[in-house]
Structures are given as C-alpha cells and as structure tokens.
Amino acid sequence: MLILDYVIIGNSAAGIGAVEGIRRVDREGKITIISDEEYSAYSRPLISYYLADKVTQEEMKYRPDEFYNQNNVDAKLGIKVTEVNEDDKKVLLEDDEEVTYDKLLVATGGAPFIPEMKGVNKENISNFIKLDDAKAIASDIKESEAEEVVILGAGLIGLKAAEALIKKGLKVTVVELADRVLSAILDKEAADLVQEHLEEAGINFILEDTIIEFLGDEKVTGVKLKSGQELDCDLAVVAVGVKPNVSIVKGTNVEVNRGLVVNDKLETNIDDIYAAGDVSEGYDMLHEMAGVIPIWPNAYNQGLVAGQNMAGSNESYREGFARNAIGFFDLSMITAGIINPATDEYEVLIDKVEEDKVYKKIVLKDGKIVGFIYLNDVDRAGILTGLIKEQKGVEDIKNQLLADDFGYIDFDKEWRTQKLAE
Amino acid sequence: MKKVYAREEYCLGCKLCEVYCVTNHSQSKDIIKAYKLEEVTSRIIVETKGAVSFALQCRHCEGSPCVKACITGAMQKDEETGIVDYDEDKCVGCWTCIMACPFGAVKRDEFGNKVISKCDLCAEEGEPACVENCPNAALIFEDREVEEVC
Numbered sequence: 001m002l003i004l005d006y007v008i009i010g011n012s013a014a015g016i017g018a019v020e021g022i023r024r025v026d027r028e029g030k031i032t033i034i035s036d037e038e039y040s041a042y043s044r045p046l047i048s049y050y051l052a053d054k055v056t057q058e059e060m061k062y063r064p065d066e067f068y069n070q071n072n073v074d075a076k077l078g079i080k081v082t083e084v085n086e087d088d089k090k091v092l093l094e095d096d097e098e099v100t101y102d103k104l105l106v107a108t109g110g111a112p113f114i115p116e117m118k119g120v121n122k123e124n125i126s127n128f129i130k131l132d133d134a135k136a137i138a139s140d141i142k143e144s145e146a147e148e149v150v151i152l153g154a155g156l157i158g159l160k161a162a163e164a165l166i167k168k169g170l171k172v173t174v175v176e177l178a179d180r181v182l183s184a185i186l187d188k189e190a191a192d193l194v195q196e197h198l199e200e201a202g203i204n205f206i207l208e209d210t211i212i213e214f215l216g217d218e219k220v221t222g223v224k225l226k227s228g229q230e231l232d233c234d235l236a237v238v239a240v241g242v243k244p245n246v247s248i249v250k251g252t253n254v255e256v257n258r259g260l261v262v263n264d265k266l267e268t269n270i271d272d273i274y275a276a277g278d279v280s281e282g283y284d285m286l287h288e289m290a291g292v293i294p295i296w297p298n299a300y301n302q303g304l305v306a307g308q309n310m311a312g313s314n315e316s317y318r319e320g321f322a323r324n325a326i327g328f329f330d331l332s333m334i335t336a337g338i339i340n341p342a343t344d345e346y347e348v349l350i351d352k353v354e355e356d357k358v359y360k361k362i363v364l365k366d367g368k369i370v371g372f373i374y375l376n377d378v379d380r381a382g383i384l385t386g387l388i389k390e391q392k393g394v395e396d397i398k399n400q401l402l403a404d405d406f407g408y409i410d411f412d413k414e415w416r417t418q419k420l421a422e
Numbered sequence: 423m424k425k426v427y428a429r430e431e432y433c434l435g436c437k438l439c440e441v442y443c444v445t446n447h448s449q450s451k452d453i454i455k456a457y458k459l460e461e462v463t464s465r466i467i468v469e470t471k472g473a474v475s476f477a478l479q480c481r482h483c484e485g486s487p488c489v490k491a492c493i494t495g496a497m498q499k500d501e502e503t504g505i506v507d508y509d510e511d512k513c514v515g516c517w518t519c520i521m522a523c524p525f526g527a528v529k530r531d532e533f534g535n536k537v538i539s540k541c542d543l544c545a546e547e548g549e550p551a552c553v554e555n556c557p558n559a560a561l562i563f564e565d566r567e568v569e570e571v572c
Contacts, residue, residue, distance in 0.1 A: 043493050043495065059512070060494075381517075382519075382520055382521055383525070386525075407469045408476075
C-alpha cells in the first residue's frame with residue numbers, strides 16, 4: 001500500500017482536527033505538523049483565563065501529552081515555515097530543512113490586524129491572540145508594575161483581555177470605534193446590557209473614538225485619541241481584529257481572497273493543498289457566500305473534514321456560520337448567525353427582561369431560523385443552533401421559540417420521536 | 423451502542439428519573455443527603471406540556487457536535503464505548519457545548535460552578551439509574567443500531 005506523507009502547517013484547532021481526521025481513515029501515513037509556536041496544542045480561547053491566573057499552562061493543553069505519539073505525528077514545534085513549493089510538493093523551514101508532502105494542509109490561523117498608528121511599536125504594547133501574548137502582558141505588568149491599561153477594540157478579544165486585566169487589579173479603559181461593544185455578535189440592545197455589566201465590573205469605555213498615537217519614549221506612557229483626548233497608561237493592548245494569516249502561500253498560485261479560498265471539501269484551487277480554520281475562506285451557509293468564519297468549532301470541524309479528505313475520503317463541510325459562546329464576569333451569551341438583519345425579508349422575535357439583563361432575539365427568514373442572541377439565559381441554545389444547521393421550518397412553533405420551557409416537546413410528535421430515537 | 427430511549431406514552435412526568443440521577447451522581451448515594459447536603463445537578467431534562475411528558479438526556483451521538491466544539495478538549499467521545507463524557511477538571515464553563523448540542527442536553531451546573539453537567543449513562547454501573555428506577559418503564563436502555571449485514 002502506498003504510504004502518504006501528510007504535512008500540516010499549524011498546531012491549533014484545525015491542525016489537530018486534521019490529525020484526527022486523517023487517522024480516522026489512514027493509520028499508516030506519515031503526519032508532520034509544523035508550528036512556529038513551541039507549545040503542544042493548547043486552547044487559544046483560554047489565554048484570558050491564563051492571564052487572569054484561572055488556569056495554568058498545563059491546564060490549557062487541548063490534547064493529552066501522548067496525543068502526538070499515539071497518533072504517530074512528527075511535531076516540529078517552534079519552527080517557522082518560510083516557503084511552500086507547490087511544484088516540488090515540499091515546504092521549506094527556517095532552518096533550511098525541507099519537508100516533502102503528498103497532501104498539505106495550511107492551518108495557520110489568524111494574524112492580528114494592526115492599523116497604522118504612530119508609536120505602535122513601543123514596549124508594553126501587545127496583541128492578545130496567542131499564549132505568548134498573554135505571557136508578554138503578564139511579564140510587562142510585573143516588570144513595569146503596570147497599573148493602567150488602554151485596550152483598543154471592544155470585540156471578543158479586547159473584552160476578554162479587559163476582563164482578565166480587571167481581575168489582575170488594573171485600571172482598564174477600552175477604546176472602540178463603533179458605537180457599542182461586541183458589534184460583530186450582538187445588536188445594540190444586547191450590547192448596551194453587556195456594556196452596563198462590564199462598567200459595573202469596573203471597565204471604562206470610550207466609544208466612537210480611536211487611538212491615533214501611542215505616547216512615550218521606549219515604553220508606552222499614554223495614548224492620544226482622535227477626539228484629542230489623552231489617556232495615561234503603562235500598558236496597551238491592540239485588539240482591533242484578526243485577519244487570515246495567508247503570508248505563507250505568497251509565491252504559490254493558491255487563490256487568496258480574504259482567506260485561502262476553499263471548496264466544501266476544504267481543497268484550495270491547487271491540487272493536494274487544503275486549508276482549514278481561521279486562515280480559510282469557505283462557504284457561509286447563512287450568508288450563502290464565501291466567508292472567513294474565525295471561530296474554534298468551525299476550525300476544528302473544517303480540519304477534521306480536510307484531514308479525512310486528504311486521506312482519501314469524500315466528506316463535505318457545509319455547516320459554516322458564525323457562532324459564539326462567551327461570557328464576561330458571569331454574564332453569559334450565545335449568539336449565532338445573522339443577528340442584525342438589514343432588510344425586511346427577516347422576521348425578528350424578541351424577549352427582554354432588563355432588570356435580569358436577559359435578552360433573547362431570534363431572527364427568521366422564510367420561516368427558518370437564521371440567527372439568534374441568548375444573553376444571560378443560554379440554556380438549551382443548541383436546539384436553535386441545530387435548527388439553523390438543519391434549516392428546519394419553524395413557522396408553526398414560532399410562538400413557542402422564546403418561551404422559558406421551549407424544548408423538543410414543542411415540535412410535532414413525528415419529528416420529535418424520530419430525532420430522539422436516533 | 424446501548425442508549426437511553428424515552429417512551430413518552432408511558433411517562434407521567436414524575437421526575438423520579440431526575441431524583442435517581444442526582445442520587446447516583448452524588449458522593450453519598452443517599453437520596454436525602456444528595457439533595458440536602460450535596461450540590462448535584464441532574465443530567466436529565468424532563469419536558470412537560472399538558473398530558474405529554476418525556477425525559478431527555480445526552481444522545482451520545484455519532485457526530486458529537488459538543489466534542490468537536492469543545493474549546494478545551496474536556497469533552498470527549500470514548501471510541502470503544504461510544505460514551506460522550508467530560509473531564510470536569512478541564513471544563514471551564516464556557517458553554518460552547520451548550521451552543522453546539524442540538525438536543526439542548528448539556529446543562530450548566532445548577533449551583534453556580536463554572537462546569538457543565540451531562541449524562542454519562544452511569545457508565546460504571548451497568549443500567550443507568552434513571553432507567554432502573556422509572557416506575558413505568560418509560561425509559562429503556564437498549565441498542566438500536568442495525569447490524570450491518572455483509
């Protein structure tokens with residue numbers, strides 16, 4: 001039997017998913033996983049827990065220590081891939097080693113987007129995406145005895161950094177260009193409730209403004225905002241956004257739009273080169289077009305399918321859509337899909353109990369759920385996620401969807417019994 | 423694999439399944455102590471509306487979207503037994519599995535701990551406690567997988 005050489009660039013959710021996908025099909029092939037990070041696979045979303053001293057580095061491990069051995073994976077960690085050569089089917093590493101492949105997966109994730117800002121390269125200014133970012137922030141706090149931090153960006157990353165730094169005892173100010181927090185996953189109503197909760201926890205917000213300059217000599221000592229306001233700080237976090245980390249395929253003919261363009265099988269336009277996770281641009285089933293969906297479950301699922309296909313299966317992944325489960329200071333939220341519909345072809349159901357900070361919104365199109373927000377009452381949210389995936393019509397139970405006791409009992413008996421009999 | 427199936431035509435919604443689920447997942451294994459002295463979340467959801475009721479718990483499904491979604495690696499499906507279970511020490515209570523489970527069968531700990539709670543089929547016991555103690559046999563534990571004929 002022909003023994004295939006698999007090479008995976010990237011050692012996070014998509015890369016690990018691919019290992020598990022390949023091994024479902026092929027126990028023999030040689031798998032090499034390469035990452036510029038020196039660590040065994042760890043949970044990136046836990047870096048805020050790490051910074052807040054809630055988990056240790058050991059507890060962040062995404063898979064047990066024996067994972068690489070058990071799956072017969074050659075892990076080259078802490079080394080950069082400098083070039084992909086699609087003609088000779090090999091990748092070149094920074095130490096000049098060459099690794100040839102029969103099947104290649106690019107799972108290089110996202111890279112921080114850093115807008116042009118004067119002084120952004122000063123010391124004590126960090127991103128907040130990788131474990132090393134969290135470590136850098138922790139050591140900056142210690143060494144500079146930092147007390148005040150300014151965070152640029154009130155998205156998921158910026159706010160998780162803010163929460164962790166409040167827990168570390170810092171004075172935290174978040175500057176955000178939009179008129180609300182978490183604009184990618186919440187509507188204005190929900191965002192206001194979340195912002196109120198975060199302010200109660202001690203975070204200070206400056207909205208509809210941005211940083212134009214970081215002040216100080218070597219180390220940051222403050223920021224100047226577009227409005228002219230100046231803020232003191234001895235630490236800054238830039239969390240404006242993440243873009244697909246596509247630089248590795250420069251010099252190849254792999255099609256790049258925002259991310260590496262992939263089909264439902266996670267194949268790029270170049271034979272034997274696949275892409276998965278935050279670097280890829282696959283099909284978004286709710287927007288019915290290609291899109292980058294940089295979320296953990298999507299990355300793992302894409303990696304798993306890519307891995308199976310690299311090993312010869314014929315699997316498709318068509319469940320891509322944005323979804324997030326996140327919480328701040330014990331205020332949990334689960335949101336998915338289209339939550340700010342722009343046109344009147346959508347129907348919106350809302351339930352709000354302001355004093356409990358509970359807000360639920362379900363967005364329907366053609367009698368099917370295409371998005372929802374569950375704020376501070378997240379129980380059984382997955383039923384809605386499932387209905388989105390399945391594109392099940394819910395017109396006849398529309399009035400039940402927001403009820404406290406909504407459940408399988410609300411569906412017609414035939415569908416319910418069939419589902420529960422699986 | 424053997425799973426728990428509800429027979430809603432026999433279910434009266436008495437919630438004894440919950441009581442025995444809590445008891446069996448307690449330290450003491452004693453009903454009174456489990457409820458009065460320990461903090462144990464039942465791994466079952468009893469849905470009731472009018473005359474209809476049934477118990478629902480993790481379906482230990484083949485595709486296991488909760489396992490695939492889990493950000494920490496706490497949720498795993500045992501390849502041999504098929505049981506989906508979680509490592510309480512690795513769970514941080516992010517609720518991504520709650521977002522992913524199409525049955526709504528993963529619960530938050532009811533006592534405020536940042537950890538989930540879900541059916542483990544009473545893996546070490548043989549017959550799950552909910553099945554064993556249902557007075558109406560409205561829960562049954564059986565293997566419904568069709569054997570593939572070569």
